[in-house]
Amino acid sequence: MKVLDLACSHGHVFEGWFASEEEFRAQCERGLIECPVCGDRAIEKRLSAPYVQTRRADEPQQQRRAGGADGQALEAEWQARLLQVLRALVQDSEDVGERFAAEARAMHYGEIEARNIRGVTTPDEAAALIEEGVTIVPLPDSPLLKGPLQ
Numbered sequence: 001m002k003v004l005d006l007a008c009s010h011g012h013v014f015e016g017w018f019a020s021e022e023e024f025r026a027q028c029e030r031g032l033i034e035c036p037v038c039g040d041r042a043i044e045k046r047l048s049a050p051y052v053q054t055r056r057a058d059e060p061q062q063q064r065r066a067g068g069a070d071g072q073a074l075e076a077e078w079q080a081r082l083l084q085v086l087r088a089l090v091q092d093s094e095d096v097g098e099r100f101a102a103e104a105r106a107m108h109y110g111e112i113e114a115r116n117i118r119g120v121t122t123p124d125e126a127a128a129l130i131e132e133g134v135t136i137v138p139l140p141d142s143p144l145l146k147g148p149l150q
Contacts (some may be wrong), residue, residue, distance in 0.1 A: 004045055004046075006045060008034075008035035008038060009044075010040055012037040036077070090118060094115060094118070095118055099119060101129060104134050
């Protein structure tokens, strides 16, 4: 089994496991490999350190999963899934910019039709919305959310 460090054209780095170098190339040519973060299929192989087994084969699986490379892989997978969910939220909502607080209040009080919105507001205004019972979900303002939404 070959473990390769891969990267998409947007700079997202991830790991891929292949039976051989030839299998990696064949899957790339058929467009079967995509970035878990953005879905990009323009994948390149990065330099990676070789794996050296440092544990005995009879060590319990539970101990091996407690951290280390397995823990990092799970964390990277979780981050990729979270980013996909956040991008879906961004894609399925209307950007109302600095009118966010006013629009959220108007929807809460039935003055306008409810819809999915996103925008910006101050921390004090967000706290006031929450105190009024307006449901809001703070999202990070990250360039990763503004990238391509494949």
